[in-house]
Amino acid sequence: MKKGHKQKSQSFYALAFRRFKKNKLALWGVFVLLSLIASAIFAPLIAPYDPYMSVRNDKGMLDILSPPSSAHFLGTDSVGRDVASRLIYAGRVSLSVGVVAVSISIVIGTVLGSLAGFFGRWVDSVIMRGVDVVICFPVLFLIITISTLLKPSIYTTMIVIGLVSWTNTARLVRGEILKVREFEFVESSRALGARNGRIIFRHILPNIMAPIVVQATLQTAQAILIEASLSFLGVGVQQPIPSWGNMLNEAMSLTILAFKPMIWFSPGIAIVITVLSINFIGDGLRDALDPKLGNN
Amino acid sequence: MLQIYGSMATPEPENDKPMTDKILEVIDLKKYFPIKQGVFSRTVNNVKAVDGVDFSIIPGETLGLVGESGCGKTTLGRTILRLQEPTAGKIIFENQDICKLNNADMRILRREMQIIFQDPYGSLNPRMTVGDIIGEPFDIHGLAAGEKRQVNVHELLEVVGLKADHITRYPHEFSGGQRQRIVIARGLALRPKLIICDESVSALDVSIQAQILNLLKTLQKQFNLTYLFIAHDLSVVKHISDRIAVMYLGKLVEIARKDELYNSPCHPYTKALLSAIPIPRPGARKSDFLLEGDVPSPVDPPHGCRFHTRCPVMEDLCRQTAPELVDIGDRHFCACHKQKAAGH
Numbered sequence: 142m143k144k145g146h147k148q149k150s151q152s153f154y155a156l157a158f159r160r161f162k163k164n165k166l167a168l169w170g171v172f173v174l175l176s177l178i179a180s181a182i183f184a185p186l187i188a189p190y191d192p193y194m195s196v197r198n199d200k201g202m203l204d205i206l207s208p209p210s211s212a213h214f215l216g217t218d219s220v221g222r223d224v225a226s227r228l229i230y231a232g233r234v235s236l237s238v239g240v241v242a243v244s245i246s247i248v249i250g251t252v253l254g255s256l257a258g259f260f261g262r263w264v265d266s267v268i269m270r271g272v273d274v275v276i277c278f279p280v281l282f283l284i285i286t287i288s289t290l291l292k293p294s295i296y297t298t299m300i301v302i303g304l305v306s307w308t309n310t311a312r313l314v315r316g317e318i319l320k321v322r323e324f325e326f327v328e329s330s331r332a333l334g335a336r337n338g339r340i341i342f343r344h345i346l347p348n349i350m351a352p353i354v355v356q357a358t359l360q361t362a363q364a365i366l367i368e369a370s371l372s373f374l375g376v377g378v379q380q381p382i383p384s385w386g387n388m389l390n391e392a393m394s395l396t397i398l399a400f401k402p403m404i405w406f407s408p409g410i411a412i413v414i415t416v417l418s419i420n421f422i423g424d425g426l427r428d429a430l431d432p433k434l435g436n437n
Numbered sequence: 438m439l440q441i442y443g444s445m446a447t448p449e450p451e452n453d454k455p456m457t458d459k460i461l462e463v464i465d466l467k468k469y470f471p472i473k474q475g476v477f478s479r480t481v482n483n484v485k486a487v488d489g490v491d492f493s494i495i496p497g498e499t500l501g502l503v504g505e506s507g508c509g510k511t512t513l514g515r516t517i518l519r520l521q522e523p524t525a526g527k528i529i530f531e532n533q534d535i536c537k538l539n540n541a542d543m544r545i546l547r548r549e550m551q552i553i554f555q556d557p558y559g560s561l562n563p564r565m566t567v568g569d570i571i572g573e574p575f576d577i578h579g580l581a582a583g584e585k586r587q588v589n590v591h592e593l594l595e596v597v598g599l600k601a602d603h604i605t606r607y608p609h610e611f612s613g614g615q616r617q618r619i620v621i622a623r624g625l626a627l628r629p630k631l632i633i634c635d636e637s638v639s640a641l642d643v644s645i646q647a648q649i650l651n652l653l654k655t656l657q658k659q660f661n662l663t664y665l666f667i668a669h670d671l672s673v674v675k676h677i678s679d680r681i682a683v684m685y686l687g688k689l690v691e692i693a694r695k696d697e698l699y700n701s702p703c704h705p706y707t708k709a710l711l712s713a714i715p716i717p718r719p720g721a722r723k724s725d726f727l728l729e730g731d732v733p734s735p736v737d738p739p740h741g742c743r744f745h746t747r748c749p750v751m752e753d754l755c756r757q758t759a760p761e762l763v764d765i766g767d768r769h770f771c772a773c774h775k776q777k778a779a780g781h
Contacts, residue, residue, distance in 0.1 A: 151607065151610070152564075152566075152607055153563060153564055153607065153609075324559050324560075325554040325555075325556055325559040325560035326559065326560050326561055326562040328515075328520055328552075328554070328560075329552070329554065329560050329620070329623070330562075330573065330577075331520060332518055332520060332547060332551060332552045333547060333551070333573065333574045333577050333623075333627070334543075334544040334545070334547035334548065334574075334577050334578060335573075335577050336544075339577065343562075343565075343573075344562050347562075347564040347565075348562070348563065348564055
């Protein structure tokens with residue numbers, strides 16, 4: 142090293158970012174996801190038509206189920222709305238449902254998992270038996286029941302998905318805390334007189350952030366899939382608000398399924414691309430944040 | 438905070454013990470870990486990790502504590518700091534029984550006593566910078582913030598022989614010896630009176646061990662520290678201690694001044710430990726006073742003298758009654774029937 146040149150200190154996250162940058166697949170994932178997010182944010186600027194309005198052709202008739210053309214490059218749906226515009230607006234719904242639902246589940250999972258892992262004894266038993274009970278329910282059935290009871294809407298969908306998918310996070314966080322809690326720096330801090338809050342927030346949580354971040358990413362993909370399934374079944378996001386799931390719903394008609402593939406094919410592809418890119422990012426993060434796994 | 442210092446200067450009236458010159462006194466300390474079994478988690482037995490230990494330390498001295506792995510040294514150290522609650526017994530720190538303190542008072546007292554662990558890799562939080570690690574004691578007790586905290590951290594870094602620009606680095610950028618220096622700096626931050634060194638140099642290689650031991654000695658003079666130095670290695674302990682206590686299976690078997698213990702050990706276990714020290718001279722004759730067998734289980738320690746199962750000079754009496762730790766002259770304490778018989 143040259144004299145006078147100050148060595149730059151490398152935090153854990155700086156090192157992890159360097160490893161992440163080497164992962165091509167994950168970078169593609171980031172690129173695709175950022176484009177999707179941008180198109181969702183700027184939907185009103187990008188979308189060629191109003192997603193809620195049926196368009197009429199030059200004869201003044203509703204332009205129903207028209208094939209892809211220069212005016213509607215993915216065609217129109219069964220009530221004459223532009224599929225491309227709906228697809229772009231649906232991205233808003235799917236991504237926000239994914240983010241909000243996962244935020245809810247990560248918060249619940251982290252709080253309950255931390256309590257269980259840190260305090261142990263009866264707190265642990267009560268919380269983890271609760272997790273076992275929630276896991277016992279068939280998820281889709283539970284979600285359908287709750288969201289029908291709560292009147293289906295985009296918000297219900299977010300909350301319901303969040304409320305049923307925290308169990309994995311809780312288990313993960315509990316396990317990680319049990320591991321980190323035994324490190325001597327936790328005991329050193331206690332010997333210095335630190336309170337439990339400080340030990341949890343300053344010492345334990347920063348050391349288990351990596352698996353939580355990976356879990357959150359992979360769960361976002363899951364949440365988007367669940368939202369699509371719910372909307373497809375008609376208990377998720379309701380018409381006329383577009384979502385990739387309820388757009389797929391139109392594939393239930395045999396004519397559309399057989400003769401108008403663009404109507405169901407495009408939301409299907411959108412779901413696949415989104416979920417795939419998020420999963421690639423998740424895998425990339427996992428490799429970057431856990432150097433012990435190798436793969437360099 | 439000032440009130441605490443005030444109350445320490447004058448002994449409390451309800452404390453019938455006379456003011457002594459001891460900084461720490463441990464009386465009949467016990468720490469049992471219950472073994473639970475069955476559907477109802479019934480306690481079927483106890484691991485008697487520390488089973489009735491008495492000793493005291495005077496200010497400014499270093500008491501070495503040695504013994505085999507699993508004899509309860511580490512548990513003893515942690516129990517003294519109440520990182521684990523003692524099962525029974527008293528821990529008197531500066532004329533105050535700390536087992537009776539509530540959490541808030543204990544938190545304040547923690548400024549007076551610190552621990553330095555064995556593993557310099559495990560005892561530093563990998564997500565915090567060195568500055569935050571050494572500054573944390575000030576944050577916890579609200580003693581210094583901002584500029585003042587920065588100055589204090591710089592001072593501590595200098596005291597333990599690290600550079601000021603290390604402050605923004607992370608623990609993984611340091612070697613084992615440097616990490617142990619960081620741990621020592623953090624331990625010193627609150628200007629404690631007592632430091633428990635729990636195998637603090639065992640994880641380092643020999644040349645670094647010497648550096649750290651010398652640093653600990655220098656700091657002891659500079660800050661008038663008292664050490665309880667726990668180790669499994671008599672040669673390390675010899676370098677730093679004034680007095681040495683030997684522990685076997687949860688009990689102390691011998692306490693004596695360093696030279697006394699090395700020159701005229703009384704307990705057969707101490708003799709065995711001393712003869713196990715390798716002699717760094719080719720062809721040196723090894724003593725034949727070597728131990729055989731393993732340490733018996735602390736769940737069910739042998740009746741009578743705990744050492745009788747491995748003792749080369751065992752007799753009937755040893756199997757029946759446990760010897761007391763008695764003064765055999767000049768503050769040399771030993772727990773062995775044979776010693777009394779010899780009319781020492």
